[in-house]
Amino acid sequence: MIAALALILGVVLGLIFRPTVPLWLEPYLPIAVVAALDAVFGGVRARLDRIFDAKVFVVSFISNVLVAALIVFLGDKLGVGGQLSTAVVVVLGIRIFGNAAAIRRHVFRA
Amino acid sequence: MAAPVGPDPVISGRAQDNNLMAAAMLNDLLNNALDPGYRARSGAGKKRHWWDGPMVLLVCVAAGLLLVTAYQQTHRSAPASQSARQDLESRIRNLQSEAVTMDDEAKQLAAQVAALRDQQLPAGDDSALRGLELAAGSIAVTGPGVSIEVGEPKQSPSSASTGRTGTASQPQDSVLRDRDIRAIVNQLWTTGAEAIAVNGIRLTATSAIRFAGESILVDFQTLSSPYTVEAVGDRNKMLLGFADSATARKFKTEEAVYGISFTFSGKSKLTLPSVTVMQQSDASLGPAPSSTPASSPAPTPTEHPS
Missing domain, CATH: 1.20.5 (Single alpha-helices involved in coiled-coils or other helix-helix interfaces)
Known part of the structure; x- marks a missing residue:
């Protein structure tokens, strides 16, 4: 509950301060968002599964974002940035769906 | 849970192996959505830290x-x-x-x-000057001639066609190129055209018909389809010469094959504009005014200073 409030606080902070992203970081932002969403959904599901662990959540969030950005960066350097971005989005998207389905099962018992 | 399945002992082909591997990987991806770290940590005894929250x-x-x-x-x-x-x-x-x-x-x-110059010149035969002006395109001309129109094949109107005429971007696969327009122009020159304009741009001895960025440029002005080549001169001679030329045959073929539009007709009265600016890059005044050269044959079209 507090975590959800913190998330909303982050959104509000972003709306108020409107942080500008440096140009060189811009290509990695969408992928980083997908990776962050994956970590967040994983954390929510773990909480519902009663196996939530703060350290795993924090580390998975940071490493997810960094690895996703690194993959896109490497892909850009190797000339396959678009394909690697697609790969990252597909894999993370499937995981988000899976976690969302598990959360749904917990919440609605269906 | 999807454990990697070993190859079937009966059908142990490499393809089969690969298929099973791929299936196992997909299963793993679909079923183990949760970060494995949570499950791994859940067994171990938890140490709570104050910074967790x-x-x-x-x-x-x-x-x-x-x-x-x-x-x-x-x-x-x-x-x-x-x-x-x-x-x-x-x-x-x-x-x-x-x-x-x-x-x-x-x-x-x-x-x-031009008017001031004509005032200063002694009255007399100025046909030589007029002939030079006509050739240089510095005066507008009127007279009988032919008009040839070629156009790109009809395509579905694109969103880029909202600009004013002459600025619409060309479709990516344009059939007509600079050499097509050049072929028409050269054919008309050879059959006795005295002045030619392409889409209202008068051609002179220094005009360039070029192709850049999927559009045809005449003297660095962008043209867009349809292209109208108008020539003033001996109408019948030009019509016959053009109809009989390889250029016309080529356009007939392209009309049938690619669907370009191609029409040509004689006109009893055409008016071609003058060129805007006469650029003199190398020419300079001669040392002394020499007598006017022997008068060239008077041009057929009636001309008037613009």
């Missing part, structure tokens, strides 16, 4: 921030590029209208210069 909250704030930043970034840059495009468009249009105004001014001034 704040760290989670910090990460949640960061996630929210990231989300909204990415959203804003995407939605802020789209209007930015849009407005940049509109700004460029309006600047181009302004410069274009300015160019048209200056063009008209230059033509007026050129006419004034």
Whole structure:
């Protein structure tokens, strides 16, 4: 509950301060968002599964974002940035769906 | 849970192996959506730290921030590029209208210069001067001639066709190129054209018909389909010569194959504009005014200074 409030606080902070992203970081932002969403959904599901662990959540969030950005960066350097971005989005998207389905099962018992 | 399945002992082909591997990987991906770290840590005895709570909250704030930043970034840059495009468009249009105004001014001034020169010249036979003016394209001409029109094949109207005529972007796969227009023009010159204009741009000895960025340029002015080549001269000779030429046959073929439009007809009265500016890059005044060269044959079309 507090975590959800913190998330909303982050959104509000972003709306108020409107942080500008440096140009060189811009290509990695969408992928980083997908990776962050994956970590967040994983954390929510773990909480519902009663196996939530703060350290795993924090580390998975940071490493997810960094690895996703690194993959896109490497892909850009190797000339396959678009394909690697697609790969990252597909894999993370499937995981988000899976976690969302598990959360749904917990919440609605269906 | 999907454990990697070993190859079937009966059908142990490499392809089979690969298929099973892929299936196992997909299963793993679909069923183990949760980060394996949670399950691994759940067994071990948990040590609680005081920073656990704040760290989670910090990460949640960061996630929210990231989300909204990415959203804003995407939605802020789209209007930015849009407005940049509109700004460029309006600047181009302004410069274009300015160019048209200056063009008209230059033509007026050129006419004034010509009128003053004609006043100063001693009265007499000025057909040599008129002939040179005609060849140089510095006066507008009127007379009988032929008009040849070729156009790109009909295509579905694109969104880019909203600009004013002459600025519409060319379809990517244009059939007509500079050499086609050049072929028409050269054919007309050989069959006795005395003045030629392409889409209202008068051709002179220094005119260039070029191709750049999927559009045809005549003297660095962009043209768009359909292209109209108008020539003043001996109408019948030009018509017969053109109809009989390899160029016309080529266009007939392209009309049948690619669906370009191609028409040509004789006209009893055509008016071709003068060139805007006469650029003299190398020519300079001679040492002494020499007598006018032997008068060239008087041009057929009646001409008038513009």
